[in-house]
Amino acid sequence: MSLITITEVRKSFGQNEVLKGINLDIAPGEVIAIIGKSGSGKSTLLRCVNGLETIDDGSIVVAGAQLAPDEVHLRALRLKVGMIFQGFNLFPHLTAGRNVMLSPMVVKKVSAKEAEAEARARLDQVGLGHKFDAYPDQLSGGQQQRVAIARALAMKPLALLCDEITSALDPELVNEVLAVVKALAEQGMTLIMVTHEMRFAREVCDRVVFMHQGRVHEIGPPEDVFTHPQTPELKQFLGVA
Amino acid sequence: MTAFSTWDIVSNLLLAARWTVLLSLLAFVVGGVVGLVVLYARIARKAWLRRAAGLYIELFQGTPLLMQLFLIFFGLPLMGLDVSPWAAAFVSLTLWSSAFLAEIWRGCVESIPKGQWEASSSLAMSFVEQLRYVILPQSMRIAVPPTVGFSVQVVKGTALTSIIGFVELSKAATIITNATFEPFTVYGFAALIYFALCWPLSKSSQILERKLNVAHHHH
Numbered sequence: 001m002s003l004i005t006i007t008e009v010r011k012s013f014g015q016n017e018v019l020k021g022i023n024l025d026i027a028p029g030e031v032i033a034i035i036g037k038s039g040s041g042k043s044t045l046l047r048c049v050n051g052l053e054t055i056d057d058g059s060i061v062v063a064g065a066q067l068a069p070d071e072v073h074l075r076a077l078r079l080k081v082g083m084i085f086q087g088f089n090l091f092p093h094l095t096a097g098r099n100v101m102l103s104p105m106v107v108k109k110v111s112a113k114e115a116e117a118e119a120r121a122r123l124d125q126v127g128l129g130h131k132f133d134a135y136p137d138q139l140s141g142g143q144q145q146r147v148a149i150a151r152a153l154a155m156k157p158l159a160l161l162c163d164e165i166t167s168a169l170d171p172e173l174v175n176e177v178l179a180v181v182k183a184l185a186e187q188g189m190t191l192i193m194v195t196h197e198m199r200f201a202r203e204v205c206d207r208v209v210f211m212h213q214g215r216v217h218e219i220g221p222p223e224d225v226f227t228h229p230q231t232p233e234l235k236q237f238l239g240v241a
Numbered sequence: 242m243t244a245f246s247t248w249d250i251v252s253n254l255l256l257a258a259r260w261t262v263l264l265s266l267l268a269f270v271v272g273g274v275v276g277l278v279v280l281y282a283r284i285a286r287k288a289w290l291r292r293a294a295g296l297y298i299e300l301f302q303g304t305p306l307l308m309q310l311f312l313i314f315f316g317l318p319l320m321g322l323d324v325s326p327w328a329a330a331f332v333s334l335t336l337w338s339s340a341f342l343a344e345i346w347r348g349c350v351e352s353i354p355k356g357q358w359e360a361s362s363s364l365a366m367s368f369v370e371q372l373r374y375v376i377l378p379q380s381m382r383i384a385v386p387p388t389v390g391f392s393v394q395v396v397k398g399t400a401l402t403s404i405i406g407f408v409e410l411s412k413a414a415t416i417i418t419n420a421t422f423e424p425f426t427v428y429g430f431a432a433l434i435y436f437a438l439c440w441p442l443s444k445s446s447q448i449l450e451r452k453l454n455v456a457h458h459h460h
């Protein structure tokens with residue numbers, strides 16, 4: 001049984017068809033890397049799975065929650081799948097701890113006490129237990145991104161979507177974030193990540209999706225995709241053509 | 242006519258200024274509440290709500306306050322609703338303030354980065370929850386200086402209500418002038434009182450703006 005089922009998804013911005021019939025089934029616990037050229041539709045696909053974009057055709061189902069544009073369906077979907085962004089997007093007016101506590105309290109009506117305990121546990125998990133009372137602008141980019149991961153985890157999602165979550169970081173801060181993601185993968189979290197970190201994708205991911213011009217152009221285990229690319233487009237993308 | 246001492250003039254102006262203050266306060270506070278509702282409609286998901294709010298704002302921003310005052314004072318009686326100058330002054334200033342405040346606040350809400358909406362969406366918050374816990378707390382910090390600045394416009398706007406016969410500071414000045422024939426003295430004092438009301442407001446708006454620009458920490 002797959003956890004995430006993406007079927008014939010199409011999406012256009014005006015005349016520009018960005019997703020041209022995407023099919024992808026993701027099993028629970030699977031770690032997927034999405035790679036591809038700029039503009040190939042990677043972010044758009046991820047944003048569709050979280051309901052940040054509407055789709056024109058096809059369907060997306062996450063553990064029984066179907067993507068539909070109304071608030072009830074969106075809420076049900078987003079309770080199952082969290083998202084981490086390139087730009088962290090922490091709430092600057094709240095401390096790290098409050099960032100993590102907010103949504104459980106507001107959306108799930110968890111008590112403040114419970115939410116705080118959960119927030120401390122999640123911040124510990126990403127190695128930032130001691131930063132509970134720090135504001136985002138007092139944290140480094142790597143720390144902010146780890147708080148963002150803790151914030152998403154506090155909602156107990158079944159899957160996490162990560163869109164180039166290390167691309168905005170100074171090189172020396174990339175590894176601390178990747179280490180957190182790797183630990184999550186090892187604990188069985190379902191992950192879909194758009195990434196340019198090819199080495200990380202090769203090490204950690206179960207399958208790699210190569211997107212090209214709005215389609216899944218090649219898909220397979222990292223060994224196949226990276227060492228035996230089938231299509232000229234992927235060969236060119238990997239620089240082995 | 243020498244029965245009017247300077248103190249008589251000033252004390253009568255000050256008594257009338259109470260109505261200026263009261264009218265300003267009421268129009269600003271109630272206008273703020275109505276403005277919040279208009280703001281909500283202006284940024285709502287439903288397109289027809291946004292358009293209706295946009296029309297409301299343009300109507301009040303695109304016509305002189307004086308016309309709005311006349312339309313309410315002379316127009317409502319035509320529809321069988323008798324309005325006192327006080328009620329007409331209050332209603333028109335309130336509606337006028339609400340439109341301007343809604344537009345000021347919309348600018349502040351829209352200056353919040355899109356990522357804040359997306360992050361809170363992805364955490365399953367509803368539109369109202371996003372506004373309440375993420376967007377408004379951040380916009381409010383930005384909104385304070387222009388909002389305080391606008392309160393000066395409200396105070397000055399009350400002067401127009403003298404035209405429909407509401408006795409506030411300006412109307413009182415005219416009445417006293419008619420009795421004393423000392424327009425320069427009377428209007429001079431009236432202007433001083435307006436200044437004493439407005440200056441602290443515009444000054445604090447400037448100070449707040451500078452403070453918020455300097456302060457990077459929100460604690």
Ligand SMILES: Nc1ncnc2c1ncn2[C@@H]1O[C@H](COP(=O)(O)OP(=O)(O)OP(=O)(O)O)[C@@H](O)[C@H]1O
Pocket residue numbers: 013016018036037038039040041042043044045
């Ligand atoms: N909101 C939007 N409105 C119009 N066009 C958009 C929008 N978002 C994306 N696009 C277009 O859709 C196409 C795919 O964009 P997308 O962001 O999904 O690509 P990507 O694979 O994530 O690229 P990158 O590696 O640069 O992040 C691009 O041509 C882009 O210009």
Ligand SMILES: [Mg+2]
Pocket residue numbers: 042043044
């Ligand atoms: Mg992208």
